[in-house]
Amino acid sequence: MPAxxxxxxxxxxxxxxxxxxxxxxxxxxxxxxxxxxxxxxMWRCGVDRAAGSGIAAYEVAAAVAEVQLTAGRDAVVDAVNAVPEARATWARIGAAAGVEVAWFECFLDDLALHRARVEGRSPLPGFYNPTWAEVQARREEYVSWPADVPRLDATEPVEALVGKVLGHLDRSARA
Known part of the structure; x- marks a missing residue:
């Protein structure tokens, strides 16, 4: 059984x-x-954003990921992971489950396209989409990833990017 x-x-x-x-x-x-x-x-259940729901949401997703990984299943996470402390959550879960953590950074350097995507998204039920100004503010706080983390350009077709991810994982080597 592959890891x-x-x-x-x-x-x-x-x-x-x-x-x-x-x-x-x-x-x-x-x-x-x-x-x-x-x-x-969490917000739909009345958890207050000011009470640290963002940190708690990372921990909820991490707990579910750990259950999946411990059961021998793969898991895919998407989160901003803007700072090393957020990224440490996934490193901790990978280590606890004894599995590889494959990191990828998604980016969109075309600011006009990025803005159009931010402003054109439909919100999740009970959630909100950040404004372009909020995304720009987060850009200032975002800590760059190390050079060895693959960067995926969101202007490329999704199918091509998935191919890059799967190639990076080299699933045949894990079989």
Whole structure:
């Protein structure tokens, strides 16, 4: 039985994380965990944003990922992961489950296209989409990834990006 893998997509809102995570999870036949979906569910249940729901949403998604990984299943996560502390969550879960963590950073350097995607998104039920100004503010806080983390340009077709991800995972080597 091949070892499980935790695939983590990171990047600013509107950089293609969810689209790519959904397509990658479908290709792998595994669970897709979105921190935004977890946080939206918490808000619908009355958890106050000011009470740290963002941190809690990472932990909820991480707990579900750990269950999947421990059961021998792959898991795909999408979250902004703007700072090392957020990224440490996934490293901790990968280590606890004894699996590889495959990191990917999604980006969109075409600012006009990025803005159009941010402003044109439909919100999750009970969630909100950040404004372009909020995304720009997050860009200022975003800590760059190390050079060895693959960067995925969201201007490329999703199918091509999934192919790059699967090639990086080299699933045949894990069989």
């Amino acid at each position: 499980s893998v935790l695939v983590v997509f990171s990047g600013l809102p509107g950089a293609g994380k969810t689209t790519l995570a959904t397509a990658t999870a479908a290709a792998l036949g595994c669970t897709h965990l979105s921190v935004d979906v977890a946080e939206a569910a």
